[in-house]
Amino acid sequence: MRLPLSDRADAGRLLAGRVAALGLDRPLVLALPRGGVAVAGAVARRLDAEMDVLVTRKIGYPRQPELGVGAVAEGGDPVYDEDLMARLGIEPAEMAGTLAAERRELARRVAAYRPGRELPAFAGRDVVVVDDGLATGVTARAALRAVRAGSPRRLVLAVPVGAAETVEAMRREADDVIVLATPWAFRAVGQWYRRFDQLTDADVLALLDRVRGA
Incomplete structure (x- = not known):
């Protein structure tokens, strides 16, 4: 694939096809806010899946x-x-x-982001954790371990781009790791997007409403 990616929404559309190929059963998509929410929407729509946020x-x-x-x-x-x-x-x-x-x-x-609501239960479910990229991977690791403690049937990490060493390390945390590109000389996630705006709480809520409305 060609880098840089246009934006998070475009990255999500590209990522969605790869995740769909796993053939997951009634998956739950968990986005890591804020940036992961803008990627995860397209994944959830492609999978016709429930989507929520996992705050880190x-x-x-x-x-x-x-x-x-x-x-x-x-x-x-x-x-x-x-x-x-x-x-x-x-x-x-x-x-x-x-x-x-x-x-x-x-x-x-x-x-x-989730006023008055608990996280959906993970037990026995296929769960897809989505972020906009992996640099050091420490946030993704914390998220994956929190989900793993809830006994999912299958745990997937899906990101558009990541540092190669970090991606390999995540394979010890998730059952499947889906990544579109692991470019050389990885310094920061934002360098691999043409548009990488900082999102606000209002942006996150609007994106969540859009997915739930669809």
Whole structure:
């Protein structure tokens, strides 16, 4: 396939065909907001599947918050990049304050995106976790482990683009990993899209309404 991708919606349409080829049974599509929601809509429509969000939050290094050293997903335990934590010389216990702040933001987003509703049950279902790309993979790992704890029948990770090493690591977390491209010199997800706008909570809600309306 040709890179860069046009935008997340176009990536979702391309990804949908690959996921459909798995022949899943009444799948549940879980989008990782915010960017994954814009990809997952096309996948859910192609599969005629129920779609919802699985909220995750990056856990940033306190001295450099944009550097993600871990992630947490709703209903799951925090997951840390052990190699990076070792290089930085920090222990998970030292991240307690940051983790608490991210759990509060996670709860706020759950209330905004899924007010008054619980996550659908995973047990015995085919579940497809969708994001807009994989860089370090720590957020996807947290999401997959949270879903796996709910005993799905089959767990699939679907992303348009990812770092090759990260994609291979995710094969230990999911039963199937669907990725359209693993380009060389991967620095960030956004570099592989022509249009990669930052989405707001309002954008996420509009996308969810569009899928549910369809």
